[in-house]
Amino acid sequence: MNILHILSQNFNHGSRTRRPEDAVPYPKDFRGRLLHNTNLCTACGTCVYACSPGAITIDTSEGNVANWDYTEDRCTFCGFCVQYCPTHALSFEQVSPKPINERVEHYLFHEIELQPCRQCGKPVQMIPLETLEQLYGHPLPAEIAETQGLCENCRQQLISKRFLNALVVKGDRKDD
Ligand code: SF4
Ligand code: SF4
Structure with a gap:
């Protein structure tokens, strides 16, 4: 196709506006706007630790509520928070963030009870049942179900107790 043919084609079909179906699809792992699923969030703080520009904060000073906050203006869309969130509570929406000078402020303020x-x-x-079942299967094994509803310290104590009991039983068997 020579240049004259292309020019005549352009003159003949008139102006054309890009239609929605002309849009190029986003690639699978496109990092658009950040989404936060409060049902899956355990307020563990891993995302705060992973976020070097400090776009995510968690405040637990109120006692019975953790305030999980995100400020897009600080976000570099590096994706570390999504990558390291243990419960998959974070993901990226397949929508382009606006350029910084046109950006409507995008903040997320979520209360995690x-x-x-x-x-x-x-x-x-508590770790959501859905997440536990993803890890350990459905129904949950008895030893995991027993730790549900416990804080990390009480969980550790329970596991240490089990371990000690197992050692004692083993020791008794040796004596027999
Ligand atoms: S979003 Fe994920 S990493 Fe961040 S506090 Fe919640 S569970 Fe932890
Ligand atoms: S994508 Fe990167 S900069 Fe943005 S909130 Fe997550 S860790 Fe922070």
Whole structure:
């Protein structure tokens, strides 16, 4: 196709506006706007640790609530928070963020309700059942179900107790 043919084609078909179906699809791992699923978030703080520009903060000073906040203006869309979130509570929307000078402020302010540990009463966000089942299968094995509703300290104590019991039983068997 020579240049004259292209020019005549351009003159003949008139002006054309790009239609929505002409848009190039976003690639699978496109990092658009950040989404935060509060049902999956355990307020563990990994995303805060992973975020070097400080776009995510968690405030637990209120006691029974963790305030999870995100400020897009600080975000570099590096994706570390999504990559390291253990419960997959974070993801990227397939939508382009606006250029910084046109950006409508995008903040997320989410309250994560904490519940008292069923043993010591310390307010904690429990690991969602959905996440536990993804890790351990459905129904949950008895030893995992037993740790549900416990804070990390009480969980550790329970696991240490089990370990000690197992050692004692093993020791008794040796003596027989
Ligand atoms: S979003 Fe993920 S990494 Fe961040 S606090 Fe919630 S569970 Fe932890
Ligand atoms: S994408 Fe990167 S900069 Fe943006 S909130 Fe996540 S860790 Fe922070």
